[in-house]
Amino acid sequence: MKVQSAMFYFPEEVIEHIFSFLTHHPDRNTVSTVCKAWYKIERLSRREVFVGNCYAIRPDRAAARFPGLRSLTLKGKPHFADFDLVPPDWGGLAGPWIEAMARSCPNLEELRMKRMVVSDESLELLAHAFPNFKALVLVSCEGFSTDGLAAVARSCKSLRELDLQENEIEDRGPRWLNSFPDMCTSLVSLNFACLKGEVNLKSLERLVCRSPNLKCLRLNRAVPVETLAKIMNQCPNLEDLGTGSLLADQFSEAYVSLISALQKCKKLRCLSGFWDASPLCLLAVYPICANLTGLNLSYAPTVQGQDFINLIQHCVKLLRLWVLDSVGDKGLAVVASACKELQELRVFPSDLFAAGPATVTEEGLVAISTGCPKLNSLLYFCHSMTNSALITVSKNCPNFTRFRLCILEPRKPDPATNEPLDEGFGAVVKTCKNLRRFSISGLLTDQVFYYIGKYAKALEMLSIAFAGDTDQGMTYVLNGCKNLRKLEIRDCPFGDGALLADVTKYETMRSLWMSSCDISLRGCKALATKMPSLNVEIINEWEAEMEENLNNGVAEVISNNNNKHINNGNDERKVEKLYVYRTVGGPRTDAPDFVWTL
Amino acid sequence: MEGKSSYGGNMEYLKATELKLGPPGIDILQEATSGVSTRPKKRAVTGPIEQHTKSKVQVVGWPPVRPQRMNSFRARRNETVDESGGVYVKVSMDGAPYLRNIDLKILHGYKELRTILEGMFKCSSLGGAEGYDEEGYAITYEDKDGDLMLVGDVPWEMFVSSCKRLRIMKGSEARGLS
Numbered sequence: 075m076k077v078q079s080a081m082f083y084f085p086e087e088v089i090e091h092i093f094s095f096l097t098h099h100p101d102r103n104t105v106s107t108v109c110k111a112w113y114k115i116e117r118l119s120r121r122e123v124f125v126g127n128c129y130a131i132r133p134d135r136a137a138a139r140f141p142g143l144r145s146l147t148l149k150g151k152p153h154f155a156d157f158d159l160v161p162p163d164w165g166g167l168a169g170p171w172i173e174a175m176a177r178s179c180p181n182l183e184e185l186r187m188k189r190m191v192v193s194d195e196s197l198e199l200l201a202h203a204f205p206n207f208k209a210l211v212l213v214s215c216e217g218f219s220t221d222g223l224a225a226v227a228r229s230c231k232s233l234r235e236l237d238l239q240e241n242e243i244e245d246r247g248p249r250w251l252n253s254f255p256d257m258c259t260s261l262v263s264l265n266f267a268c269l270k271g272e273v274n275l276k277s278l279e280r281l282v283c284r285s286p287n288l289k290c291l292r293l294n295r296a297v298p299v300e301t302l303a304k305i306m307n308q309c310p311n312l313e314d315l316g317t318g319s320l321l322a323d324q325f326s327e328a329y330v331s332l333i334s335a336l337q338k339c340k341k342l343r344c345l346s347g348f349w350d351a352s353p354l355c356l357l358a359v360y361p362i363c364a365n366l367t368g369l370n371l372s373y374a375p376t377v378q379g380q381d382f383i384n385l386i387q388h389c390v391k392l393l394r395l396w397v398l399d400s401v402g403d404k405g406l407a408v409v410a411s412a413c414k415e416l417q418e419l420r421v422f423p424s425d426l427f428a429a430g431p432a433t434v435t436e437e438g439l440v441a442i443s444t445g446c447p448k449l450n451s452l453l454y455f456c457h458s459m460t461n462s463a464l465i466t467v468s469k470n471c472p473n474f475t476r477f478r479l480c481i482l483e484p485r486k487p488d489p490a491t492n493e494p495l496d497e498g499f500g501a502v503v504k505t506c507k508n509l510r511r512f513s514i515s516g517l518l519t520d521q522v523f524y525y526i527g528k529y530a531k532a533l534e535m536l537s538i539a540f541a542g543d544t545d546q547g548m549t550y551v552l553n554g555c556k557n558l559r560k561l562e563i564r565d566c567p568f569g570d571g572a573l574l575a576d577v578t579k580y581e582t583m584r585s586l587w588m589s590s591c592d593i594s595l596r597g598c599k600a601l602a603t604k605m606p607s608l609n610v611e612i613i614n615e616w617e618a619e620m621e622e623n624l625n626n627g628v629a630e631v632i633s634n635n636n637n638k639h640i641n642n643g644n645d646e647r648k649v650e651k652l653y654v655y656r657t658v659g660g661p662r663t664d665a666p667d668f669v670w671t672l
Numbered sequence: 673m674e675g676k677s678s679y680g681g682n683m684e685y686l687k688a689t690e691l692k693l694g695p696p697g698i699d700i701l702q703e704a705t706s707g708v709s710t711r712p713k714k715r716a717v718t719g720p721i722e723q724h725t726k727s728k729v730q731v732v733g734w735p736p737v738r739p740q741r742m743n744s745f746r747a748r749r750n751e752t753v754d755e756s757g758g759v760y761v762k763v764s765m766d767g768a769p770y771l772r773n774i775d776l777k778i779l780h781g782y783k784e785l786r787t788i789l790e791g792m793f794k795c796s797s798l799g800g801a802e803g804y805d806e807e808g809y810a811i812t813y814e815d816k817d818g819d820l821m822l823v824g825d826v827p828w829e830m831f832v833s834s835c836k837r838l839r840i841m842k843g844s845e846a847r848g849l850s
């Protein structure tokens with residue numbers, strides 16, 4: 075018996091069992107392409123599906139292929155939608171997906187969505203269609219209200235996780251917290267930190283009392299210290315806490331109660347929130363700092379200077395730290411000396427326009443790299459950066475997998491030498507062999523792209539703004555970065571030559587975004603013609619608006635089939651925003667009038 | 673549009689809205705280097721850069737922080753606790769392929785508005801009270817009532833509260849406003 079045909083004599087159950095050890099979804103995708111038998115076994119036994127671009131496949135097709143699906147992850151709008159570069163009503167609708175799942179995948183237990191538009195009706199459907207539903211995670215989503223949350227709370231009897239991160243949620247009142255079942259809930263994780271409105275504090279306390287399995291609780295700003303203290307007394311086993319507002323009088327009963335409650339929480343590993351944190355409230359946190367692995371102070375501008383130093387020097391086991399740049403280089407130096415295990419650091423800007431005396435510079439970053447050699451993930455906003463600092467940082471920390479540096483002023487050179495930052499960023503890609511995500515800023519020429527194309531072989535996502543000189547820059551990246559999946563570019567002088575340099579490359583990538591660059595309608599049309607497996611979409615709000623004006627304000631619905639604007643002659647027009655992605659789903663059927671599929 | 677006899681009396685506002693001609697696209701470095709209108713293909717010199725860190729030139733979606741964070745900046749920037757956030761209005765220019773967005777709340781007057789728009793669009797300079805240049809542009813806005821108004825007539829605060837969108841139109845068309 076030949077070895078290579080041996081697999082075909084195995085019963086399906088055995089092959090399915092073997093596949094169950096494959097948890098990495100690209101691996102499962104690969105085995106499904108081996109032969110028809112394996113495709114069938116794989117699709118019926120698949121429990122988790124990750125769809126990085128919700129328009130890459132029609133929801134019906136995905137749902138039909140994987141009827142046993144338990145967990146679905148969906149991403150909708152392009153990343154730059156987080157920064158207002160994508161007009162509202164662009165798309166990314168969750169409705170069709172939830173409907174398709176309701177029809178074909180009744181065993182769905184988990185739904186994770188990022189940058190999608192979810193309606194209350196969809197949440198209502200979700201709540202009723204999946205009897206075993208356990209986890210809903212929404213990140214940067216919009217389109218729903220607290221009524222939708224109430225529906226989920228009310229009808230998902232086995233709900234374990236409701237995690238709302240940075241969503242735009244319409245507040246229809248605090249009643250939704252009452253909607254959880256009256257008996258014990260199965261809640262393990264509840265995060266409503268992004269809700270802007272009031273919360274019914276009594277309901278919250280009662281909910282916590284009847285949720286004995288709660289491990290993660292993140293409150294919103296409306297929850298005062300008094301309530302937090304009561305909650306903490308109920309949950310000494312909490313592992314992850316997002317505080318509400320920490321404004322309290324040092325001598326108040328609430329404050330004293332909070333201190334004693336926190337001291338009992340021996341399992342607390344992760345802290346966030348800290349809104350309006352008075353320095354005195356921070357004292358309550360000191361006893362638990364030594365065990366913290368995660369700390370998010372990025373919404374706490376009041377925690378700076380010596381207060382920050384006093385806090386952070388106790389956090390010796392910290393793995394993840396998110397702060398504001400108001401902690402300054404001094405604060406970062408203390409982090410470097412205390413947090414030797416640090417793996418992830420994010421430093422957010424506290425003031426967009428002025429570099430105050432206490433904001434961070436390249437010195438803070440160098441200090442961190444010197445003190446924290448295990449650092450592998452960085453997001454750093456600063457007002458300036460030097461090449462020598464970046465070279466030092468990359469020597470100290472060769473393990474970066476994610477490196478995002480944002481110099482607040484576009485095209486700013488190295489202030490010490492007036493040179494571009496090509497060499498600095500080049501050093502990062504040369505030394506960090508495992509770099510998967512890279513965002514660059516400051517003054518940059520085509521040279522930095524030469525380095526990226528040459529060295530960044532593991533790179534999967536690249537974000538570029540206000541950089542480069544000629545088409546050659548973008549071409550270096552397309553030609554060199556073998557593993558590139560997402561490329562997003564804004565305000566760079568890349569034109570049709572770059573866009574069309576390697577058109578088959580886009581089939582190996584998830585998506586390409588280009589805005590405020592130098593590409594023309596002609597170039598985009600050429601791309602669309604050459605690559606029918608891609609959706610080439612342009613967003614032109616101006617043209618749609620001109621049409622509206624001409625009709626005296628009566629908005630004319632311009633369907634995708636109406637080529638009036640696309641073909642009215644001038645192909646040299648510059649394209650405002652371009653979004654290209656591979657898909658098996660064909661052109662979008664839900665595109666608004668300002669999105670044209672070429 | 674009526675009531676523009678006050679036009680001559682508002683020279684100051686008018687001068688404040690003068691614009692210079694050039695293709696659109698934000699270019700912070702160009703403003704101080706003499707009006708060269710192409711996107712820089714070469715490395716920029718350093719002198720002008722210092723000037724620009726002081727002028728609050730606005731770019732949509734920059735720096736790349738999520739809206740929740742942006743809103744917490746704005747709340748802190750305003751002296752009074754003002755939760756309403758910025759007053760973003762769209763700015764379109766005749767002939768430009770795309771619009772821009774601008775936050776009127778962080779500006780302090782018509783002069784600053786002119787500076788920002790100049791940087792964004794680089795439109796042609798407007799003549800004095802005697803009339804427009806033939807090739808000139810005028811900044812107009814749509815107010816709460818939906819009327820198209822010339823920018824510069826009313827006090828700044830009133831303008832900010834009533835402006836819904838801005839439009840830079842060709843001088844020949846704008847003539848009808850005066």
